[in-house]
Amino acid sequence: MPEETFLSIPFLPDGNVTLMLVDGRINKVMEYNLKQKGIRIIKTQPLPQLLPAIAYHPDMMLYPIQGDTVVVAPNISPDVVAQLKDEDFNILYGKAALCGNYPKDIAYNIARIGNNAMHNFKYTDSMTHETA
Numbered sequence: 006m007p008e009e010t011f012l013s014i015p016f017l018p019d020g021n022v023t024l025m026l027v028d029g030r031i032n033k034v035m036e037y038n039l040k041q042k043g044i045r046i047i048k049t050q051p052l053p054q055l056l057p058a059i060a061y062h063p064d065m066m067l068y069p070i071q072g073d074t075v076v077v078a079p080n081i082s083p084d085v086v087a088q089l090k091d092e093d094f095n096i097l098y099g100k101a102a103l104c105g106n107y108p109k110d111i112a113y114n115i116a117r118i119g120n121n122a123m124h125n126f127k128y129t130d131s132m133t134h135e136t137a
Contacts, residue, residue: 011094015069015117024092026085028061047089050082054104065103068113068133076132078103078113099130 012018022044027036029048039046051060059065066085067077074095077086080102089096101112112130116123126134 011072012069013072014119015071017119026063026067026089028063030061047085047092050085052078052080052082052103054080054102055110056106059110065110065114068099068115068130070097070133076113076130078130080104097132099132101130 010020024045024047025039026047026049027039029050031046031048036046049061049063049066051057052066053060055065065078066081067075069075073093074097075089076097076099077089078101079098086096099112103110103112108125108128111125111128113133114124115129115133124133
């Protein structure tokens with residue numbers, strides 16, 4: 006694996022993107038285009054406990070704290086975790102297993118822009134703010 010840098014601020018790359026975690030249902034054309042740009046991808050696998058419309062959403066399954074550290078739902082696919090570890094991510098398992106409808110499906114769904122995060126602490130997994 007070439008020398009790479011993790012994002013210092015999640016969701017805001019300051020250089021070329023070389024790896025993406027994407028919805029496992031990614032369109033084949035989009036997948037091809039990403040690979041043509043040299044971007045490796047990790048495809049999510051569905052969380053059967055979630056509604057089908059969001060069962061593959063990366064932003065529902067995990068939250069990137071900073072750099073190489075990611076908090077994942079304890080019921081995320083072990084294959085996805087293994088691929089993240091293969092890319093040298095530090096995996097922290099959250100406390101909240103995702104299931105059912107709102108609000109039991111939003112524990113890791115945090116909108117972050119720079120140092121600001123928008124979420125509801127009442128339903129957000131505590132690991133996402135204990136480790137930040």
